[in-house]
Amino acid sequence: MAESNATQVILTDDGIKIINAQNTADNAASGVANLNDPNLMSVIEKQTQASQYAGLTSQYNVVLARAKEASISTTALTTAYTNLNTFMSAILTDTTKASDVDRDTYKSLTDAYNSALSKVQKNLDDYVNNEFNTASSQAVVADSNATVAKSAADSTGALAETAFENNQTTSQAVTALKDGSTMTIAELANGLATKVADNDYETYKTQTKDLIASKASKSDANNANLIPYSSHFTTPLTGWTLMNWGATDRKLLVTTHTFYQNGTGALLYLNTAQNGTAAAGSNRFPLLSNTTYTFQFKAFASSNVVGANVYLLSRAYGSTSDYDTVHGLFNNLVTSPSQIDQYTVTFTTGANDNEGYIRVDNIGSNNSASSGLFFTELKLELGDTATPYVYGGQDSMIAQTSDDVLIKVSKDELIDEINVQAGSTLISSSGQLTLSADTVYFDTKKPVIIPSANLDTVLVNKTLTAADITANTFSTNNGTFTVDKNGAITAKNMTLIGGILTSPTINTSTINGSIINGTTFNAGDIISSTYNTSRFYPTTITPAGLVATTGFNSMDGLRTEMSAGSFVTKYRAVHSSSNQYEAYDGVFSGDELALNSGFTNGIDTGFQQSVSGNQLTGQVVLSPLNGIHLWGSTQSIHFSGLQMNGTGITFNSYGNIIADQASTWWRVTNFSGSNIANFGTDTAGSNVIQFNRELDIGNFQINTGHTFTSADKGAVHFAKGGGGAADIYAGAVNYTSLVKSSLLSVKKDVKKADTAYWAQLVNSIDLATYQYKTDDNTSHLRLSSIVDDVNVTKQWRLPDVFISRDEDGKLNGVDDSVLLNATLATVQEQQKQIDQLNGHLLELEAKLNG
Numbered sequence: 001m002a003e004s005n006a007t008q009v010i011l012t013d014d015g016i017k018i019i020n021a022q023n024t025a026d027n028a029a030s031g032v033a034n035l036n037d038p039n040l041m042s043v044i045e046k047q048t049q050a051s052q053y054a055g056l057t058s059q060y061n062v063v064l065a066r067a068k069e070a071s072i073s074t075t076a077l078t079t080a081y082t083n084l085n086t087f088m089s090a091i092l093t094d095t096t097k098a099s100d101v102d103r104d105t106y107k108s109l110t111d112a113y114n115s116a117l118s119k120v121q122k123n124l125d126d127y128v129n130n131e132f133n134t135a136s137s138q139a140v141v142a143d144s145n146a147t148v149a150k151s152a153a154d155s156t157g158a159l160a161e162t163a164f165e166n167n168q169t170t171s172q173a174v175t176a177l178k179d180g181s182t183m184t185i186a187e188l189a190n191g192l193a194t195k196v197a198d199n200d201y202e203t204y205k206t207q208t209k210d211l212i213a214s215k216a217s218k219s220d221a222n223n224a225n226l227i228p229y230s231s232h233f234t235t236p237l238t239g240w241t242l243m244n245w246g247a248t249d250r251k252l253l254v255t256t257h258t259f260y261q262n263g264t265g266a267l268l269y270l271n272t273a274q275n276g277t278a279a280a281g282s283n284r285f286p287l288l289s290n291t292t293y294t295f296q297f298k299a300f301a302s303s304n305v306v307g308a309n310v311y312l313l314s315r316a317y318g319s320t321s322d323y324d325t326v327h328g329l330f331n332n333l334v335t336s337p338s339q340i341d342q343y344t345v346t347f348t349t350g351a352n353d354n355e356g357y358i359r360v361d362n363i364g365s366n367n368s369a370s371s372g373l374f375f376t377e378l379k380l381e382l383g384d385t386a387t388p389y390v391y392g393g394q395d396s397m398i399a400q401t402s403d404d405v406l407i408k409v410s411k412d413e414l415i416d417e418i419n420v421q422a423g424s425t426l427i428s429s430s431g432q433l434t435l436s437a438d439t440v441y442f443d444t445k446k447p448v449i450i451p452s453a454n455l456d457t458v459l460v461n462k463t464l465t466a467a468d469i470t471a472n473t474f475s476t477n478n479g480t481f482t483v484d485k486n487g488a489i490t491a492k493n494m495t496l497i498g499g500i501l502t503s504p505t506i507n508t509s510t511i512n513g514s515i516i517n518g519t520t521f522n523a524g525d526i527i528s529s530t531y532n533t534s535r536f537y538p539t540t541i542t543p544a545g546l547v548a549t550t551g552f553n554s555m556d557g558l559r560t561e562m563s564a565g566s567f568v569t570k571y572r573a574v575h576s577s578s579n580q581y582e583a584y585d586g587v588f589s590g591d592e593l594a595l596n597s598g599f600t601n602g603i604d605t606g607f608q609q610s611v612s613g614n615q616l617t618g619q620v621v622l623s624p625l626n627g628i629h630l631w632g633s634t635q636s637i638h639f640s641g642l643q644m645n646g647t648g649i650t651f652n653s654y655g656n657i658i659a660d661q662a663s664t665w666w667r668v669t670n671f672s673g674s675n676i677a678n679f680g681t682d683t684a685g686s687n688v689i690q691f692n693r694e695l696d697i698g699n700f701q702i703n704t705g706h707t708f709t710s711a712d713k714g715a716v717h718f719a720k721g722g723g724g725a726a727d728i729y730a731g732a733v734n735y736t737s738l739v740k741s742s743l744l745s746v747k748k749d750v751k752k753a754d755t756a757y758w759a760q761l762v763n764s765i766d767l768a769t770y771q772y773k774t775d776d777n778t779s780h781l782r783l784s785s786i787v788d789d790v791n792v793t794k795q796w797r798l799p800d801v802f803i804s805r806d807e808d809g810k811l812n813g814v815d816d817s818v819l820l821n822a823t824l825a826t827v828q829e830q831q832k833q834i835d836q837l838n839g840h841l842l843e844l845e846a847k848l849n850g
Contacts, residue, residue, distance in 0.1 A: 040099070040100060041091060041098060041101040043098055046092060049088070049091075053092065063117065063124070066124055077120050080109070080112045080115075081113055081116075084113045121288065121289060122290065225380065225389075226285045226293075226380040227282055227285060228282070228285060230376075231265070233376070234266070237252070239283045240281065240283075241281050242278075242279075242280055243281060246272075246279055247274040247364060248274065249271075250272050250278035250279075251269075251272070252271075253268075253269045255374070260298070260374070268280065268374070270361075270372065271362070271372045271373075273369055274365060276364050277361050278361070279359055280359070281357050281360075282359075285356065285380075287353045287354055287355055288382075290351055291349050292346060293380055293381065294344065294345070294346045294381055294383060294386045295344070295345050295346075295347070295378075296342055296343065296379050297342070298343075298375065298377045299343065299373065299375040300340045301362070301371070302373075304365050304367045304369055305362060305363070305364075305365070305371045306365070306366050306371075307332040308330065308360065309328070309330060309332065309333070309360075309361040310329040311328055311358070312326075312356050312357075312380075313325070313326060313358075313359055314327065314349065314352075314353040314354070314356030315352075315354070315356065327347055340374070342377075346384045520541065523538055523539035524538040529552040534605070534606040534607075546561055546562070554574075556574055559607045567587075568586065568587050570583075570584070570585055572600060572604050572605060572607060574603060574605065576603075583597075583604065583609070584596065584598075584611065591623055592622065592626075593621070593622045593623075594621045594622075595619065596611040596616055596618070596619050597611070597617055597618040597632070599617065601615065616631075618632025618633070618635050631653060635653040636658075638651075649663060659681035664680070664681060665680060666678075666679040667679070675690070676691075676692055676693055677689075677690065692704070696711070699712055700716075740817060755832075758821075758825035758826065759822075761801065761822060763826070764797055764799060765797060765802070766785065767784070768796065769781050770782050770786075785798045785814055787814060802822070
């Protein structure tokens with residue numbers, strides 16, 4: 001592998017000019033609104049608020065209409081909305097400019113609106129519950145009315161029979177009863193008796209009561225399932241998404257298992273072999289705030305699944321977050337590995353829970369083997385009672401969130417739906433979709449795509465008229481013109497205006513058009529190179545929008561790829577003495593520039609390997625978020641100064657400072673240019689290290705006033721690294737007290753001194769007066785013993801015990817500590833002599849007086 005060159009970031013004169021220009025631009029932009037200013041609403045925030053406020057207004061109008069139908073007062077809500085609308089209208093009048101905003105007023109108005117909205121929604125909930133109770137009461141009224149009807153019928157029949165039996169044919173009652181009818185009284189009586197027979201009446205009464213009760217049953221009303229696509233899962237999967245975080249091997253699949261419907265029913269299967277989470281989320285659905293819900297689902301898992309979590313993740317209308325509130329429905333749930341079970345939980349939403357979705361987590365494997373969590377029949381319903389999960393039509397629903405409207409009907413394995421989102425509408429049928437009208441008109445700017453259409457004989461003897469026809473193959477009935485699936489055109493008579501047609505290829509020098517649509521665009525011919533094993537073109541535009549340019553020469557392969565938000569350059573060597581081939585990748589994305597050096601394992605002229613991981617030998621990353629990142633032995637930042645003459649400084653990848661060969665100083669100065677610290681970097685070692693300010697080192701301070709200070713006012717100790725006190729060499733020493741450590745605890749071989757011996761040594765010392773050679777005429781006369789380090793035959797007597805030597809044994813001076821104590825011994829010895837002489841004197845005085 002060829003040796004990688006060092007990657008450096010060099011700040012030259014041009015670089016300094018660029019920095020100065022940027023500073024000038026930053027100063028010029030000082031009038032732009034600060035996005036972080038809490039009292040300023042930026043353009044971005046305004047545009048976001050405008051969209052969210054439109055949703056709030058839509059919500060307000062819906063709630064207002066429902067409250068009006070229910071005769072619920074909306075005075076407080078209308079006042080709160082009017083106040084908020086007045087405030088917001090002034091701010092959102094111009095969304096192209098930032099403007100001041102009173103955040104406290106904004107918050108108080110928003111809180112007032114949310115509070116009023118919550119109260120109206122609560123009243124609406126109470127109204128719905130009351131309607132359920134009223135409907136139930138109506139069943140009782142219907143029962144009573146049926147009884148009255150039977151009684152009236154019985155009375156009428158009896159009256160008729162009486163009239164007939166008494167032969168009162170002219171009775172006013174009979175006349176009124178017949179009202180011109182030719183039906184005999186007996187026939188009328190028999191008919192009435194049949195209709196109101198006890199068995200029929202009881203059946204009618206029971207059916208009526210049961211029907212009304214079933215329609216008014218709150219349990220049945222709560223049976224609506226809020227979760228779309230809650231079972232009968234299909235491939236490709238609709239309504240559920242695998243989360244893009246967690247275990248790297250995570251999978252979400254549609255499968256079957258004998259535990260569920262004997263292997264005929266579809267289940268969702270979350271799989272991972274790692275000790276990490278595999279999570280899946282449903283589509284969003286609307287929620288009522290401060291409302292009780294019941295959730296149920298069926299699940300089982302392999303025995304090595306750590307556990308399962310189930311959450312309802314909710315947010316308020318207008319929120320741009322994935323979720324604002326977490327409802328933990330099941331935490332660390334351990335499901336059965338031998339059968340499918342149903343799990344149920346009841347909970348209450350919060351004040352700002354307006355929409356949400358269900359997330360199911362497989363927490364991970366406990367043994368690094370594949371683990372699976374299986375689940376289906378998820379149901380979320382109003383109320384505190386779990387009602388049966390209904391297979392037929394259980395997912396038939398109309399659901400609306402802030403960004404989605406769903407109309408869906410499903411039965412057994414058939415699912416039909418209409419899904420409306422901003423910029424996309426889906427009409428899907430698993431059976432037959434019929435468009436029936438006098439005229440069906442497709443109003444579209446782009447072609448109508450029909451993967452397969454069988455017109456059969458419907459166009460026989462008719463004309464098919466269209467502006468554009470797109471098909472896999474095309475031919476005329478008489479075979480005079482055909483286009484096969486590869487695009488080859490065969491025609492008996494055809495003229496191509498502005499070019500030459502030679503079957504089956506169109507050759508032309510120029511194709512002009514304002515818009516050219518296609519899937520893949522290749523410029524030029526396939527590159528002619530033995531290294532082009534992937535058959536690259538010089539330039540290619542893929543259906544995904546990636547623009548790639550590729551080139552090869554005798555030394556290397558080069559490729560540049562540009563896609564949305566990313567620009568990548570790749571270098572691949574084509575020669576190597578080993579299996580490692582030199583390689584470089586440069587990646588520029590929105591928030592960083594990464595330059596990678598390394599190698600590929602084997603030749604990589606298909607540009608498939610990434611210069612990363614253990615194939616990475618060096619890296620430079622420049623990011624506005626994380627600054628400059630250097631990795632690798634060859635990576636460094638070099639500051640060359642004003643000239644490229646080797647007098648600069650280099651920071652290596654460890655942050656160490658390395659001077660160029662001709663460098664002399666590395667300096668730290670303040671804004672005005674005064675030196676703070678100078679570090680000599682010359683190779684001769686002539687330039688020193690200077691600090692021009694007080695230097696704090698741990699508890700010591702060395703300042704510019706020739707002072708060495710103990711910061712905590714404690715003693716200063718000079719010690720050797722291996723233990724014990726260190727020697728100090730100095731000139732004149734001024735002190736207030738001199739203390740010698742003479743603790744018995746630190747001494748050994750302690751014996752009483754022979755004072756006469758030490759006095760004799762002291763008395764043998766030659767004292768001298770003198771001046772140092774560095775003294776001037778103002779210096780005073782000095783007196784001490786002399787350490788003769790000049791004469792081989794010593795001219796000045798000083799016993800060796802009083803002489804101090806350095807660590808190399810060289811004469812150093814007088815050991816005043818020994819000399820002082822020897823002088824003390826001399827004084828003690830002289831005191832003995834004085835005491836002895838005093839004794840003799842007293843004896844002589846006694847004899848003289850005696």
